[in-house]
Amino acid sequence: MDTDDDFMSNVSSEDDMLPDDSDNDLSGDEDFGFDDEPDAYIDSQKEIGHKKKAAYDITFKVYQPSDVLKQQTELIDEVNMILDISKEEAAILLRYFRWNKERLIEDYMDRPSQVLDAAGLAQTSAGPPKMQVIPGFVCDICCEDEPGLESFALKCGHRYCVDCYRHYLSQKISREGEAARIQCPSEGCNIIIDARSLDLLVTAELTERYHELLHRTYVEDKETLKWCPAPDCQNAVECAVKKKDLDKVVPTVSCICGHRFCFGCILNDHQPAPCELVKKWLKKCADDSETANWISANTKECPKCNSTIEKNGGCNHMTCRKCKHEFCWMCMGLWSEHGTSWYNCNRFEEKSGTDARDAQAKSRVSLERYLHYYNRYANHEQSARLDKDIYHKTEKKMVQLQKESGMSWIEVQYLNSASQALQTCRQTLMWTYAFAFYLARNNLTEIFEDNQKDLEMAVEALSEMFEKPIAELADSDLKVDIINKTSYCNKRRVILLDDTAQKLSEGLWTFNTELTSLGANGGSSARR
């Protein structure tokens, strides 16, 4: 499989899509001693051994449609040669065996007739498929019997008029999206229609759709392949992470189209939270949406003068226009305290057990706890969206900046990097709160919370710089600050993800919920 992919496909790691800070890393923040941006070819690095592969890094490959087609053709050709059967039959057998070539060959060698039977290939040596006019023929579907009626039959001999055959096939293909397992129209007959018979019978348009569907089954049949879920993207991603591994790893992959997604559940990147937590969290949020709705409001009141404050950027550092009071949008606390080591905006402080004796108090505490995490989750989600708006404005800004400062396009790319870092980091932060909600306290949670807080502080600081007016952005000191902060944010994110992924793979986290989804209806406690 890796003979033809030198330029067609892309061996990659998820870090490819991160804003590349290697050439703007002027920060001197080298106190981490951590080589945070592994290059694309992680496998070879691992063999060399001196460069550490980040714990959250997943090996995967991206295939373009032509690669996927080529793989199928190669497998079909191989089976066609080894088993000495037609390519149509090889294709049907491979699909029947879900493209497990080894098992197909082994089973076929053992008992060929059973295998052919089971896959819907009757064992007769008829010539190539053709339409025929047979005297006295009556179509069993439409009951037509006019002389000269063209008819068709597969190897099984169940003969129907060509019109009915066409109608049947177009129904299956365009309406039911079926391709690989379309059977003979006869009741109880499991003979499967092959591509050559189909090509003979249906219109070119339908043939195209049929081959497209067949093409899709190749990816859909294999556990190691998934389609990139981005709209209009035709690529497939190969990754070895299995369903059973999903309590140990969050397999984020990124397509060459730029879309980053989880190979386990196809949702957008949700590191560091494992798939099962994400599923539970999203369900809980949907169930409790009314309770939590007020949070997503775009306006709040200044805690000091009560004038209305609107949030129009991603930054959580709010300054009241009226009274100049500075506070945090998330916890409404004093902003000046956020930089200090003792202030924890991100941690939910459990109230001492004594005042949560009765059931009512307990349920209030559990609601408060949920709202604490949901508040921060929703806020980062919202901020990421606002940051994205800003990103679009950034492009304009960059053009302006070029005009005003005489900087070249390359020289203003740092704003683009900053914007991408903000979005990526906020997406990570968002999911750290879902992760934290299900995390049971142990001696490791504090490290996690510290990492979360550091990343959050860095992101807020960058967000604030990013929203400065153009005139200030042109300042070369601010440019250096932004470049440094961008690089710092990316580093903090890597550190957080590396730590969580490492401990997840070692099973060191304890969660207050199950990470396996074997009992499909286990998570019903969220319902009232």
Added chain:
Amino acid sequence: MASQNKRIAKELAECTSSPPPGITVTLPNDSDLHKWHVTLDGPENSVYAGGRFGLVVSLPADYPFRAPTVTFATRIYHPNVTNDQLGNICLGPLKAENWKPSTRLAGVLEAVRALLAEPQPDDPLEARIADEFRAERQEFDKNARSYVQRYAKGPVKFDVAAVGAAAAGEGGEDKKGAGGAATAAGASRSGGNTASGP
């Protein structure tokens, strides 16, 4: 399409001239070949013996390329029929993925009647009734017979099943199961249907 009507007309002629045992087919409206009324006699040696059940068969416009819908117009206590006024049936050959255009309605109707002789509790529409059928057979028999007495005696009515029954009938099973039919209070159960709408 004329050719499809030819097929339907032929099937109808077969079903009326030499009907399968225990099955009577009529057209409620002579000009509409796509709507059939079928009367099913409860099979002998089954709990449904002595009952007469109305079935409404609707043939889609592109029959026989798509499966017909068959619903009970008469209430019946059965693991594979929804215990409501929709009377939806779970029958293998009628499922879209199993339907073949060569399948004949006579065969489908015989399969429905066979389902009365031999319920399939492993593929139920009413899980509670299926459990009862397996674990408390005597209780099941009693309930099924009491439904026959209540609903399946006298002239068969076909107007009970609502239009668009197939769409509304899915997904509401657990509610109906919980509502329970042990007391056979059929008339009061219509509330359960409105609650399970689309």
